[in-house]
Amino acid sequence: MPFIEESDLLALHKDIDKAQIINERLLDQIKFKNKELKRSKIQRNIFAGITALFLVGILAITSFTAGYTSSNKIDDPNLVVASLDSLKIVESRINNLKRQNEELSLVREFYLAKNFLEKQKIYSVQIQSFVDNNVTLASEALTNTLFVKTNPYYSYSLGTFETLEEAQEFRKQLVSMGFNDAFVASYQDGKRLQIEDPF
Known part of the structure; x- marks a missing residue:
């Protein structure tokens, strides 16, 4: 029968x-980001619906005024200015939706990179250990921070680096x-895995 040391x-x-x-921290971060993604998706869908309705309304108004103008021969420059302003608003909304799409793509790429990094060996700089988990200054949104519990201590590390040299340089800056x-x-x-040579 195998024996294990205490x-x-x-x-x-x-x-x-x-x-x-x-x-637990990763699950909390994933839940937080999923809520953000759902909220952004809902906002994007709402903006897309409003934009589509707005474009249909503009087309209807434009076709109505074009028919009215051609039949009555009225040259009103204000009608054209109003239409151009409306198009600028639509263009602004479309640009806003594109920006939100790019942000969502960056969040997705972040999670893919995080999954990759978890499989690889990484380096981080531990700055402090506490007996109590009393770090109110740390936020769940800090993605480049490691919080590790080593009974009875809570260890806090900054940075995730692919190479030891990068981590050593960052340590020098912290010192x-x-x-x-x-x-x-x-x-x-x-x-x-281990504590590395600081130099």
Whole structure:
């Protein structure tokens, strides 16, 4: 029958706790982004519907006024100016919808990149550990931050880098800002692999 050391068992429990915390944070971030995506999609659909109705109305008014003008031979320059202003409004709305589409594409690309990074070895700079989870300054929207629970500590790291050199350079910048205890650690699949050489 296999035997497991108590320290190994404790380390396994720590790894499980870390993975659970990371998974919970990722799920919260995904829920938050999904709500944003749904809201943006609804807004986009509403704007598209309003724009379509507006264009139909403009076409109806234009065809009515064109028929009225040609039959009565009235040359009113204000009718043309009003139509051009309406077209500018429609063009502005279309540009706004294009911008929102680009933002949604960037969010999608972010999640694809995040999924890829979780499979790769990454580096981050740990700046602090606390006994209590008292980081009210951290927001769920911080996507370039790692919060890892290592019993009984909560560790906070900044940055996700593909190379050790990038992380070491970022650590130097943090040290120059006063984070003297900052160090570089490597992670893969949400687990810390090791503490890296700071230089």
